[in-house]
Amino acid sequence: MSAILGLILGVVAGIFLKPDIPIVLQPYLPIMVVAALDALMGAVRSYFERSFSDRVFVVSFISNVITATLLVFLGNQLGVGSQLSTAVIVVLGIRIFSNVSAIRRFIFKG
Amino acid sequence: MRHTLRKKRDEGMPKSIPPRRPGRVRAPADDTQTGAFPVVRRRPLRTLNSNATRVRLVTSVLVALMCALLGFGYAVQVHNNQSSYQSLSEEELVRVLDETSNQVDKLEERKSQLNQQLTSIKSAADKQKEAARIAQQNEQSSGILAGRLPAQGRGVVVTVTEDSDRVDASTMFNLIEELRNAGAEVISFNDVRVVTSTYLLDTRTGLQCDHAKLRSPYVVKAIGDPDSLQNAVQIAGGVGSRIKVQFHATVSVEQSNSVRIDQVRRVQDYQYAKPVE
Numbered sequence: 535m536s537a538i539l540g541l542i543l544g545v546v547a548g549i550f551l552k553p554d555i556p557i558v559l560q561p562y563l564p565i566m567v568v569a570a571l572d573a574l575m576g577a578v579r580s581y582f583e584r585s586f587s588d589r590v591f592v593v594s595f596i597s598n599v600i601t602a603t604l605l606v607f608l609g610n611q612l613g614v615g616s617q618l619s620t621a622v623i624v625v626l627g628i629r630i631f632s633n634v635s636a637i638r639r640f641i642f643k644g
Numbered sequence: 645m646r647h648t649l650r651k652k653r654d655e656g657m658p659k660s661i662p663p664r665r666p667g668r669v670r671a672p673a674d675d676t677q678t679g680a681f682p683v684v685r686r687r688p689l690r691t692l693n694s695n696a697t698r699v700r701l702v703t704s705v706l707v708a709l710m711c712a713l714l715g716f717g718y719a720v721q722v723h724n725n726q727s728s729y730q731s732l733s734e735e736e737l738v739r740v741l742d743e744t745s746n747q748v749d750k751l752e753e754r755k756s757q758l759n760q761q762l763t764s765i766k767s768a769a770d771k772q773k774e775a776a777r778i779a780q781q782n783e784q785s786s787g788i789l790a791g792r793l794p795a796q797g798r799g800v801v802v803t804v805t806e807d808s809d810r811v812d813a814s815t816m817f818n819l820i821e822e823l824r825n826a827g828a829e830v831i832s833f834n835d836v837r838v839v840t841s842t843y844l845l846d847t848r849t850g851l852q853c854d855h856a857k858l859r860s861p862y863v864v865k866a867i868g869d870p871d872s873l874q875n876a877v878q879i880a881g882g883v884g885s886r887i888k889v890q891f892h893a894t895v896s897v898e899q900s901n902s903v904r905i906d907q908v909r910r911v912q913d914y915q916y917a918k919p920v921e
Binding site: 535536537538539540541542543544545546547548549552553555561563564566567570571573574577588589591592595596615616 | 714717733
């Protein structure tokens with residue numbers, strides 16, 4: 535419940551505040567968003583598996599975001615930023631898909 | 645033997661049959677169902693503790709905060725994506741720049757092509773206009789020359805009035821030739837427009853000029869420089885004095901600023917002559 539509330543609140547805040555994010559952070563924001571989405575999907579799956587833990591969610595959320603950002607940052611330093619960000623996006627996308635399919639199995643029992 | 649056999653069967657039955665009974669087949673399913681219960685039961689237990697409630701509140705706020713961050717980032721990124729090249733990397737910017745400059749080159753090329761086309765079309769139009777102008781000029785001059793167009797301008801009117809003798813055709817023709825030599829551009833002889841094919845004949849009653857019978861007085865109109873035309877006729881020993889002396893006719897020459905010659909000639913169809921290409 536609080537998660538959905540927070541999500542709506544954040545979207546509304548992002549739409550209405552329209553903040554200018556610093557240019558340094560701009561290439562990392564989409565990666566961060568996708569990583570956070572992955573963490574959220576994992577949390578939803580664990581919720582359906584009844585093994586949801588707030589602490590694990592918070593930690594995985596933060597670590598996901600930081601890891602993805604660091605990877606892309608490293609890639610930028612090495613000159614393979616776009617490729618590495620693609621790789622990160624692909625991996626996170628696969629994880630999101632598998633999480634979603636697990637959630638689907640829990641909902642439809644099949 | 646029978647008894648013992650039955651007894652053996654009775655003993656064997658409980659051992660051998662239970663594995664086949666449905667009860668044992670259900671057993672694993674019961675395990676999973678019962679295994680799910682403790683997890684569900686654990687939740688209300690946790691909420692009883694007031695300290696745990698606070699922890700739960702804090703963590704739910706944290707979860708909400710995380711989700712809010714996610715939503716915020718999402719919204720910002722969506723909003724930000726719509727604008728400009730700020731988020732593009734250096735390579736992408738270089739690529740975009742290359743594409744743009746390529747496009748600019750192509751457009752410049754196209755522009756110069758179109759400009760060339762425009763100039764060529766313009767020059768063609770100019771040429772056409774020039775050709776039309778020349779054609780019109782030609783049409784006018786050749787029309788005047790061929791007697792197709794009426795003409796007017798400065799010139800002289802020569803009137804030859806016979807007294808008793810008839811003026812013969814060759815003398816009148818001389819008169820016309822003299823006028824022509826003096827630069828007459830258009831000549832008419834009474835009602836006949838004089839052109840290159842004009843002829844004069846003597847007849848019993850007078851002169852014949854291009855199928856028309858003419859009678860005295862003969863009026864020759866000529867457009868040209870009035871002074872030289874007058875001189876050509878009235879020069880001493882010229883055609884004028886010859887007409888006067890030889891045929892006792894009166895010759896009057898009037899200069900005029902506006903000699904108008906309305907007689908025209910139909911254009912002749914050339915049967916044999918063709919222009920050289």
